[in-house]
Amino acid sequence: MIHFAVAFAVLLHVLFWGAGAALLAMPRPWRRMWPVLIVPGGLALQSAAVWLGAHAGLRGTNSYALASEIIPAVLLALALRRHGGRRAWTDLGRFGVVWTIMAGCLVLLVSPLAFASRGLTTISLGSCDAADYAAGARVLMEFTRTDRAGFLGLAEVVRVQSADNFFDYWIRLNHFTPSALMALNGSVLNCAPHQIVSLLTAVLLAGAVPLAFWAARAVVGHDDVGSLVVSVLFALSPIPWYAVAHVAPGQLLAAHAVVLLTWAGVALWRGRLTARRAVQFAPVLGGGYWLILGSYNFFVLICLVPAVAYAGGLALWRREWQRFAGWTAAMVVPLAAAGGFAYARVAGLAERLALLKEYDFGWRVPALTAEGWLGLVRGGDLAAWDFLGLRWALTTVAVGLIAWAVVRLWASRPRRLWSMAALTVPVLAAYLWLQVRGAERGTNASYDAYKLFAVFFPLLLPALCRWIALRRSGGLLEWPLVVGAVAFVGLGNVIACGMFIWKLAQPPLLVDGELRQLRKIEAMPEVKSVNLIFAEADMWSRLWANAFLLRKEQFFLTHTYEGRRNTPLRGEWDLEAGVIALQAAGEARRQITPRFALLDTRAPAFVRVMPDAGWHAPEQDRGEHWQWTAGVGTLLVDNPQPHALTLACTLDGWSPVERGVTLQHDGAEARPFVAIGKQRAKIALPPVTVPPGRSTLVLRSEAPPATIPGDPRKLGVAVFRLSVVASAQK
Numbered sequence: 001m002i003h004f005a006v007a008f009a010v011l012l013h014v015l016f017w018g019a020g021a022a023l024l025a026m027p028r029p030w031r032r033m034w035p036v037l038i039v040p041g042g043l044a045l046q047s048a049a050v051w052l053g054a055h056a057g058l059r060g061t062n063s064y065a066l067a068s069e070i071i072p073a074v075l076l077a078l079a080l081r082r083h084g085g086r087r088a089w090t091d092l093g094r095f096g097v098v099w100t101i102m103a104g105c106l107v108l109l110v111s112p113l114a115f116a117s118r119g120l121t122t123i124s125l126g127s128c129d130a131a132d133y134a135a136g137a138r139v140l141m142e143f144t145r146t147d148r149a150g151f152l153g154l155a156e157v158v159r160v161q162s163a164d165n166f167f168d169y170w171i172r173l174n175h176f177t178p179s180a181l182m183a184l185n186g187s188v189l190n191c192a193p194h195q196i197v198s199l200l201t202a203v204l205l206a207g208a209v210p211l212a213f214w215a216a217r218a219v220v221g222h223d224d225v226g227s228l229v230v231s232v233l234f235a236l237s238p239i240p241w242y243a244v245a246h247v248a249p250g251q252l253l254a255a256h257a258v259v260l261l262t263w264a265g266v267a268l269w270r271g272r273l274t275a276r277r278a279v280q281f282a283p284v285l286g287g288g289y290w291l292i293l294g295s296y297n298f299f300v301l302i303c304l305v306p307a308v309a310y311a312g313g314l315a316l317w318r319r320e321w322q323r324f325a326g327w328t329a330a331m332v333v334p335l336a337a338a339g340g341f342a343y344a345r346v347a348g349l350a351e352r353l354a355l356l357k358e359y360d361f362g363w364r365v366p367a368l369t370a371e372g373w374l375g376l377v378r379g380g381d382l383a384a385w386d387f388l389g390l391r392w393a394l395t396t397v398a399v400g401l402i403a404w405a406v407v408r409l410w411a412s413r414p415r416r417l418w419s420m421a422a423l424t425v426p427v428l429a430a431y432l433w434l435q436v437r438g439a440e441r442g443t444n445a446s447y448d449a450y451k452l453f454a455v456f457f458p459l460l461l462p463a464l465c466r467w468i469a470l471r472r473s474g475g476l477l478e479w480p481l482v483v484g485a486v487a488f489v490g491l492g493n494v495i496a497c498g499m500f501i502w503k504l505a506q507p508p509l510l511v512d513g514e515l516r517q518l519r520k521i522e523a524m525p526e527v528k529s530v531n532l533i534f535a536e537a538d539m540w541s542r543l544w545a546n547a548f549l550l551r552k553e554q555f556f557l558t559h560t561y562e563g564r565r566n567t568p569l570r571g572e573w574d575l576e577a578g579v580i581a582l583q584a585a586g587e588a589r590r591q592i593t594p595r596f597a598l599l600d601t602r603a604p605a606f607v608r609v610m611p612d613a614g615w616h617a618p619e620q621d622r623g624e625h626w627q628w629t630a631g632v633g634t635l636l637v638d639n640p641q642p643h644a645l646t647l648a649c650t651l652d653g654w655s656p657v658e659r660g661v662t663l664q665h666d667g668a669e670a671r672p673f674v675a676i677g678k679q680r681a682k683i684a685l686p687p688v689t690v691p692p693g694r695s696t697l698v699l700r701s702e703a704p705p706a707t708i709p710g711d712p713r714k715l716g717v718a719v720f721r722l723s724v725v726a727s728a729q730k
Contacts, residue, residue, distance in 0.1 A: 018042025
């Protein structure tokens with residue numbers, strides 16, 4: 001199927017870009033292990049190529065993507081000449097099992113997308129970040145940094161801190177690298193942003209499998225078999241799967257980076273620290289820092305926490321301050337170099353932190369107890385298995401396994417225990433603090449806690465699974481206990497993955513055919529500017545409309561996202577997207593799809609009618625869209641005409657119970673009610689006259705709200721369409 005073909009094409013393209021870089025960058029003592037660097041090397045190199053193309057003023061990756069393929073080709077040729085083709089092939093074969101795990105992970109991640117849609121598209125379980133990344137990808141694919149036409153130069157709307165145009169917003173403040181990767185790979189594979197966003201995110205998780213293996217092997221100290229077990233658990237874990245389900249590529253890129261940085265820091269401390277050795281690790285560190293700066297640039301402040309905890313703790317214990325100073329210099333100099341290359345990202349760091357402080361980003365994510373650290377949670381929402389005390393039974397098992405490893409390491413290999421503590425204790429302490437902070441203040445700090453945990457998860461998982469190594473302890477019962485525990489934890493992760501696949505195969509958010517047809521508007525030269533009249537709760541559609549219409553000026557009724565501020569609606573056309581439809585004559589109304597229409601705001605009978613208070617969020621199923629009233633639904637009416645207008649309204653809907661409905665001015669006496677029942681029908685409501693300016697109407701019912709089976713909400717009327725015909729008052 002096309003989904004799997006394109007996903008593996010993206011993966012192979014990243015591998016091609018990273019192969020030469022990995023061969024050249026891997027420090028000499030670990031030269032045979034260079035394949036673990038291929039994916040992060042390819043991602044960093046692709047991102048750097050787009051960064052240079054953007055700053056060189058080139059017209060997007062569509063103009064230079066194919067030419068840029070010479071970069072990885074030259075690097076690969078140089079690396080093979082230096083390393084030898086036969087040796088390189090042998091090294092690749094050594095990781096055959098890891099490649100198999102990576103490929104299997106990608107197949108599982110892509111399968112729900114194939115179930116959800118016949119063609120390439122984007123899906124999400126709830127987050128709307130995918131549309132934001134797609135907008136950035138389109139900016140980097142099609143435009144130059146100096147372009148100011150359409151939405152890109154609409155300063156009053158797109159201004160964020162020091163960025164007053166949409167292109168610079170992506171360069172300076174937003175998550176540049178994810179969109180850059182979508183742009184470059186999309187240009188090479190001839191895929192539009194909406195076709196590649198979900199697939200690239202899946203590739204980022206699958207591509208992290210070799211790094212999880214390497215963290216287990218080279219940082220924590222697992223043997224090959226133990227490291228492979230950790231790799232499988234990572235590939236199936238609901239923790240990173242949650243990031244894919246909500247399309248969070250920046251988080252996954254940061255996870256790649258922290259493994260590189262932590263391994264480099266640990267390896268530099270464990271060996272003899274010389275200038276030559278520091279230079280050998282500089283490319284690895286520089287690539288890791290660039291991935292952080294290009295995606296989650298604010299994570300640069302904490303990305304070295306595990307490495308500093310490891311080296312700093314040992315320096316404190318042994319009083320090796322001079323060695324620690326040299327180690328710090330070796331770690332920081334590549335950061336300075338990467339910061340110089342990405343100066344705009346460093347300069348925007350303070351502004352990014354200010355935005356994080358100003359806005360309560362995200363949503364509430366369930367807190368993980370010990371069993372959740374090993375992935376023993378429900379797929380889809382990361383909630384605990386909380387029936388019949390199962391959560392605490394699983395927590396007891398998880399704590400027992402971790403404690404078992406700690407006790408045995410304390411008795412036999414205390415040095416291994418320190419690496420385990422350095423990787424886990426600081427992160428878990430910060431995670432707990434954020435969870436408590438969010439609970440106390442009623443904020444979305446649990447979202448930040450999840451992000452923190454997930455970014456460091458490739459390091460946390462091998463450390464928390466140190467008990468796997470006890471199968472080689474020689475104890476009579478320990479081998480079967482470890483095997484049983486691995487099987488049990490693996491089964492829990494498989495169940496969670498199955499739940500993710502089931503939910504994503506029926507996604508609540510999907511870029512469907514109607515959304516894609518909004519691209520027709522860009523081909524209409526007479527449409528210069530558009531007001532996006534979407535329900536406030538329908539962030540998904542608003543953001544995708546924005547991404548599809550970047551060549552048009554756009555104005556938003558409410559604050560949509562960073563870089564999309566609410567301003568007066570100055571557009572010449574309204575893009576109608578909700579359940580209320582203004583029926584206008586002739587060219588004043590242009591139907592784009594059954595759901596979307598353009599309305600000329602300059603028409604003589606134009607009026608804007610929008611749902612206000614008393615409405616539940618918009619819903620959809622099988623191409624149908626509707627919105628429930630919560631008993632009394634308020635309508636906000638803006639009449640820009642200098643005279644009153646008469647509104648004749650027809651309601652297409654149904655009610656859980658027989659009821660009468662009417663439309664009237666807010667606070668006015670009740671008008672005649674029109675009956676509506678359990679069968680969907682169209683009913684004509686009594687006409688109502690609205691004065692110039694703003695006024696409020698109420699869709700009132702004579703019966704109280706009701707409920708329907710399986711839905712605890714109080715419901716009034718399900719409105720599929722409220723058609724409005726406006727005419728001048730005679």
